[in-house]
Amino acid sequence: MPRRAHVADVAVVGGGIVGCLIARQITARAPGTSVVILERETVGGGASRRSAGLHCPRGATERVRSMAQYSQDYYNKLKDLDPALSIHRIALSVVASAASEPRLREIYLDSARLTRTDGPTGGSLGIHHPEKSQVWNCEGAQYADVYTLVQALTRDLRHLVSFREGVGVEAVEPNADDRARNGGGVALRLSTGETLMAHQVVLAPGPWLAALPWRDLVAPLGARVKKIIALHIDRLPAAGDRAVVFQDEDAFLLPLKDRGHWLFSYTCQEWDVDPGATANGLSLDNVGEARESLRRYVPELAERALSGRVFCDAYSSTGEPEVRALDADGRVVFAGAASGSGYRLAPAIASDAVDLLSLPAPRSRPAQNQRSQS
Ligand SMILES: Cc1cc2nc3c(=O)[nH]c(=O)nc-3n(C[C@H](O)[C@H](O)[C@H](O)COP(=O)(O)OP(=O)(O)OC[C@H]3O[C@@H](n4cnc5c(N)ncnc54)[C@H](O)[C@@H]3O)c2cc1C
Known part of the structure; x- marks a missing residue:
């Protein structure tokens, strides 16, 4: 009853x-x-x-x-x-092709004060930039x-x-x-x-x-559920390390200073995922795809990224x-x-x-x- x-x-x-x-x-x-x-x-x-x-x-x-x-x-x-x-x-840099500049100026908040810089973003991780890319710094992250x-x-x-x-x-x-x-x-x-x-x-x-x-x-x-994967890179972030967003690839590197490692997020295209189906952790395919993406930015560390997080989120139409x-x-x-x-x-x-x-x-x-x- x-x-x-x-x-x-x-x-x-x-x-x-x-x-x-x-x-x-x-x-x-x-x-x-x-x-x-x-x-x-x-x-x-x-x-x-x-x-x-x-x-x-x-x-x-x-x-x-x-x-x-x-x-x-x-x-x-x-x-x-x-x-x-x-x-x-956290300080944040945005890496994008020169052709992306008008779009960047449109989508970043005015308060972000997007500023073109010639300085490297590599930080302690020695991040490589895609060829012909440019770097902007922004505030508010x-x-x-x-x-x-x-x-x-x-x-x-x-x-x-x-x-x-x-x-x-x-x-x-x-x-x-x-x-x-x-x-x-x-x-x-x-x-x-x-x-x-x-x-x-x-x-x-x-x-x-x-x-x-x-x-x-x-x-x-009409919302759907997509898998999200991020790799953990076992390198201790240094005090001055910045987060780096790769605008054209929809990926980012984030120095998780509180946890003592870096995180690499890229865009996984696995749709209509049941949240329970991620319970077994990262699959070999997930790790392979994430590392392939990571290799473009930190080639020497890609093979050493052996852990991460996998789950999913709801995406609107x-x-x-x-x-x-x-x-x-x-x-x-x-x-x-x-x-x-x-x-x-x-x-x-x-x-x-x-x-x-x-x-x-x-x-x-x-x-x-x-x-x-x-
Ligand atoms: C790996 C990963 C990286 C991400 N990175 C970012 C990022 O960098 N920046 C960003 O902005 N967002 C990021 N996101 C997305 C962000 O984390 C989510 O959009 C956000 O946490 C969703 O919050 P929520 O409260 O809507 O959902 P949830 O945190 O999922 O909360 C929903 C709750 O509902 C409960 N629930 C479900 N069914 C029932 C039921 N029948 N009865 C009672 N309770 C129920 C669940 O137990 C759950 O606790 C990331 C997500 C993932 C998975």
């Missing part, structure tokens, strides 16, 4: 960086709102745990640039409030240990938000019955046998797009994050599918998601394109 129903103003499904920032922004905008985060594992255990966590100050479209600037400012404020947070500001950041955000939210870790959502039923409409709006059936009634629900499921409870609701978005209501009444909102940029754009995704909620004590908020700084 199902257990008694509990009621919340907002239930957030998924306790990754996106879900946690949604909860944080709800409590900042409308204190007193009852918020529950439902997380099947422990918080931060999904794509957020595997993230390289690089924020590069750019965006392919006007909307993404606005989201990137908002998010950069948001993370800067978080870091200023708590300097111990695992957000690390940072990287985070996203898992640790989620733990810190959670610690500060626990007195305001109910965290239900180890609790999976097994069904999402918008307008399940009259009692739901009066008392909540959406019925969530939980792995514990309980039913949670929520006035509104935000789905922030990371790459678990095809999970049974919301597969049909999410399918019309447009390349821009998806934040929208999934049902006619607007009670179930989706937030995510940031196409490999879910860390760096998470504050703006969260802000846009909260804009779609009717909070019990709404304060006047700016329009979606003028996001709140909450």
Whole structure:
């Protein structure tokens, strides 16, 4: 027999960086709102745990640039409030062909102050540049240990938000019955046998797009799941080492000074991946392909890159994050599918998601394109 129903103003499904920032922004905008985060594992255990966590100050479209600037400012404020947070500001160089300069000037934020330099970017790794490439330096980049950041955000939210870790959502039923409409709006059936009634629900499921409870609701978005692979290079970064983005190849080298090694990310084109299918780790093919890409930049170290991280992320059909209501009444909102940029754009995704909620004590908020700084 199902257990008694509990009621919340907002239930957030998924306790990754996106879900946690949604909860944080709800409590900042409308204190007193009852918020529950439902997380099947422990918080931060999904794509957020595997993230390289690089924020590069750019965006392919006007909307993404606005989201990137908002998010950069948001993370800067978080870091200023708590300097111990695992957000690390880092100098960044962009390597690209001369022909790419107009595009670079378009996509990098004005605040990045893109500056052409003749200086080498090689740093302690001795990075080679592709032939005829040029180098620009930019400002505003940072990287985070996203898992640790989620733990810190959670610690500060626990007195305001109910965290239900180890609790999976097994069904999402918008307008399940009259009692739901009066008392909540959406019925969530939980792995514990309980039913949670929520006035509104935000789905922030990371790459678990095809999970049974919301597969049909999410399918019309046309988002897909792609594998992401990064190699670890066992070389201790030096103090002055910069992150280097290879713009034309969509790859980057990141000195993870906090972990004591470099990370190399390249673009893997394996689509429609089940997140569970990456559980066995890197395959021989994955390592081979990643090393082939790495050989272009650090040939002498490519063969020594024997470890890394493999997982996946949700990619939207447009390349821009998806934040929208999934049902006619607007009670179930989706937030995510940031196409490999879910860390760096998470504050703006969260802000846009909260804009779609009717909070019990709404304060006047700016329009979606003028996001709140909450
Ligand atoms: C290797 C790698 C490198 C990356 N590098 C970068 C980078 O450099 N910069 C960048 O910006 N982004 C990067 N990303 C992308 C970024 O990490 C993700 O977009 C971001 O972490 C997504 O956060 P999220 O909160 O949406 O999802 P997640 O962190 O995946 O959180 C979703 C949560 O939902 C939970 N969940 C799923 N199903 C249920 C259920 N039925 N009931 C309850 N809970 C459920 C999961 O357990 C999970 O914790 C990278 C990703 C990977 C994999």
